[in-house]
Amino acid sequence: MKILLVGAGLSGAVIGRELAEAGHDCRIIDARPHIAGNCHTERDAETGVMMHVYGPHIFHTDDEGVWDYVNRFAQFMPFQNRVKTTAQGRVYSLPINLLTINQFFGTTLRPDEARAFIESRADTSITEPRTFEEQALRFVGPELYEAFFRGYTEKQWGCSPTELPASILKRLPVRFTYDDNYFFHRFQGMPRDGYTPMIAAILDHPRITVDLGTDYAPEMAEAVDHVFWSGPLDGYFDYRLGRLGYRTLDFERFTHQGDYQGCAVMNYGDREVPQTRITEHKHFSPWETHEGSVCYREFARQAEPGDTPYYPIRLVEEKALLAQYVDLARSTPGVTFVGRLGTYRYLDMDVTIREALETADHFAAAARAGDRMAAFVQEPL
Template identity: 65%
Template sequence: MSESMHIGMAGAGLSCAVIARELAERGHRITIHETRPHVAGNCHTERDAGSGVMVHVYGPHIFHTDDEEVWTLVNRYMDFKPYVNRVKATARGQVFSLPINLHTINQFFGKTFSPSEARAFIESQADTTITDPQSFEEQALRFIGRELYEAFFKGYTLKQWEVDPKRLPASILKRLPVRFNYNDNYFAHRFQGMPAEGYTVMVQRMLDHPNIIVHLGSALRPADVGQYDHVFWSGPLDAFYGHAEGRLPYRTLDFERFEGEGDVQGCAVMNYNDVEVPYTRITEHKHFAPWEEHARSVCYREFSRRCGENDIPYYPVHLTEGDQLLQAYQARAAREQGVTFVGRLGTYRYMDMDVTIRAALDAVRAFINARTA
């Protein structure tokens, strides 16, 4: 692939930023069209003028990975400060520690279990008649039992997805650990941190290359694909085809911003598990940069709802009964020549940031190898 190519990209989020940099360093010309007035997609961060707090504009993003290559890559463009995500949850009039750990179990049941006692107790609560959990609810009942499920997951899940947990796949819950020690680190990955100057600056540095041109407030249309030697599309998969098969379902988020003096809630993330509370969580953004000090605070109440035509899509909706609509679009994408679909929206997959970067690296290397061959 020695001959220089002109590559078009839809979107300036993590996926296209990683791919653009890889190709630009190999001598190819990159033109990126980003519909928003900024790069970094939903990872966008900006310094609040009034308080000085670094705000995660589209909700908090915490970097965590076991992938050493991905960790090395992001640190090439940004110094990552140590950060441990310690989530709290309000349920039934009390505040608990998440993920469910030995302290949560002892507090919830009013016990003083040792690790082995807690493990045996939770197993006694579990529904052992479920041998192959298929749904979110079956997964929860099998591994933690009904009481913990209804207190910590059922209400939150109903608010987040607006779907009966019986219809959601078990894989959603499998991402959440249960620990029989007092470790309240939400993630178990080796590498965890926050970018010292925010994600947007990191992505700007990735895109800072003479072979990369970024057009903000500009959309790459499917009709424009022929202008380029190849296109990487990180927009919604169904939008590329003009929603010809129908609209893929997404959840979107609304944020109710409020400010306060000092420390408003004492932690970065407070989940609200009770279904009667309309929001899923409150995030206090100053706590995502604990190395900084600010007199004022910026908080978000987070509400989940069905994504409309003009909303920002956040989470693809997968159900246990399968998805013929998605399969129809995937079949069309597989036949596409000159276009690679990448990212959460382009592949219709929920991916954490590290997985997004790994998928982007794999995609660009597969493209390079194919062109070389």
């Protein structure tokens, strides 16, 4: 069949590769002048540092199949994300761990003592947390909430934690050990030469053609058997029902001679500090050596038309609009919506790849059976 994939990020590349290997002809288009979507990387001309252009992407997964898949196309180097935060005039390690607790409270607690101590600070009158704030107060108490959660969350989401659902803090990041590895996953790393060469290797197949700087036009669908759409779900329908809400990021670049902050990611928990974090990109490639350094201050805000969407908001109003778009999508033949934007869900890279592989399998099964391909392989609601 002839397949059109809109978007040359992880979803489009992986689905395209799987379908090309199955014998289909795949055309992939992207409005941007580069492949790899938001995980695009490139060398900084001034310093030679490998830059994560749209913010840092750290690969971590427990899915051994996905780990094996990405290692087919790139050499992954060991990397563990060890985040720090500046709060109330001091630096602490994240996620909150035994060192953080002992530093913050000036104690020398052992794990069992720390667990009991934190429980004594918690608001045990909250039996069923409904909001982000209630969730945090119930599990860590007011001091840690004020230092590490309240200000950062207000800056990241642009509203009070009392307006956010408790589900945002699904697993409160508190550890009663000195382990400060940000992720729990078995497999963690970074592609040695960046994500863009990895995506280029995935796209390197004789049945795949890639057209960059190319916007989608509805008549393109008439020349193919099926379309996979990894752009914004509402964008496919020209926002006819309204725009789904996103948070976006603004980046303020600055350089430094030497080492600016000694770590890849420094969060800023205080509300008075406007940035949510500073990222120093040479620390994402610790196997390289660079005298100069490039850093980015990150500022979160509501996405406007023309902005790069990052985080789907998915509060009550957005979910209601999403349900309308899902109904519209399911009544539209010949197109399947995939990825973070196409399903309006925040997805890590490993989940994006796994869902792309499953989507290709579903398409192959539907083609064999002569069935219509579903608008969604993953439930977006």
